Amino acid sequence: MTVGWSVVVPVKGTIDAKSRLGDDLSARERSSLGLAFAHDTVEAAAGSARVARVYVVTDADAEWPAVVFVVPEGERHGLNAAIVRGIHAAESSLDSSAPGAGITVLLGDLPALRSEDLDAALMSAEEVDRGFVPDAEGTGTTVLTARAGVSLEPRFGAGSAAAHAALGHVRLDAGTSLRRDVDVPAALEEAVRLGVGERTRAALELRLRG
Numbered sequence: 001m002t003v004g005w006s007v008v009v010p011v012k013g014t015i016d017a018k019s020r021l022g023d024d025l026s027a028r029e030r031s032s033l034g035l036a037f038a039h040d041t042v043e044a045a046a047g048s049a050r051v052a053r054v055y056v057v058t059d060a061d062a063e064w065p066a067v068v069f070v071v072p073e074g075e076r077h078g079l080n081a082a083i084v085r086g087i088h089a090a091e092s093s094l095d096s097s098a099p100g101a102g103i104t105v106l107l108g109d110l111p112a113l114r115s116e117d118l119d120a121a122l123m124s125a126e127e128v129d130r131g132f133v134p135d136a137e138g139t140g141t142t143v144l145t146a147r148a149g150v151s152l153e154p155r156f157g158a159g160s161a162a163a164h165a166a167l168g169h170v171r172l173d174a175g176t177s178l179r180r181d182v183d184v185p186a187a188l189e190e191a192v193r194l195g196v197g198e199r200t201r202a203a204l205e206l207r208l209r210g
């Protein structure tokens with residue numbers, strides 16, 4: 001990891017995670033899969049040449065790659081509040097003189113993420129003050145960026161793509177792996193077709209064997 005970007009990844013570590021994956025899975029299976037998605041997302045981010053630091057905001061009892069700074073979530077106030085905690089942690093150690101420096105929020109449910117796709121989007125993000133990547137459906141957001149010195153005001157949740165565009169975030173071109181967030185079973189099938197990371201593959205195999 002060399003140049004510039006600090007990446008904030010929120011990860012819900014509780015048993016109610018990934019509820020939209022449905023009742024074919026138990027709550028324990030859904031939350032384990034959610035953590036596997038997050039691990040694979042973080043591994044891909046850590047493998048991106050444009051990423052300097054990765055901050056995971058979570059209270060999940062999990063091991064993360066050595067490069068990760070864990071930001072404890074504490075009392076839960078929802079996704080945007082968790083992201084703001086991560087942004088504050090990142091701001092406190094951001095080297096604003098580094099080329100390409102800035103903060104990007106990356107949601108942790110991108111199990112097919114490829115480092116090259118994140119790299120390409122971050123390269124485009126270096127050309128604008130504020131950027132975003134819409135999810136595969138076009139209504140949500142998977143990535144939100146701001147160059148150093150520009151504030152980030154996360155508006156994740158229903159209709160977040162429109163909310164972020166209204167705040168002046170410019171849509172960034174992005175490869176499919178950066179847009180394929182996994183909320184529902186059909187999205188998981190598509191992610192598997194694209195090629196999920198090791199943790200997600202292992203979690204899915206465990207389920208098939210069980």
Ligand SMILES: Nc1nc2c(ncn2[C@@H]2O[C@H](COP(=O)(O)OP(=O)(O)OP(=O)(O)O)[C@@H](O)[C@H]2O)c(=O)[nH]1
Pocket residue numbers: 010011012013016017018019020021034038057058059073076077078079082107108109182183
């Ligand atoms: N730290 C933290 N992360 C969150 C929180 N809510 C969602 N996330 C993370 O944000 C990303 C996208 O969230 P969602 O798709 O809404 O995940 P979810 O709430 O587990 O899924 P559903 O129960 O299906 O809504 C995932 O990486 C989640 O783990 C939260 O309250 N705190």
Ligand SMILES: C=C(OP(=O)(O)O)C(=O)O
Pocket residue numbers: 079107109135139140141142155156157158159160161181182183
């Ligand atoms: C919170 C969001 O994601 P999801 O669709 O994963 O809930 C969002 O897109 O703003």
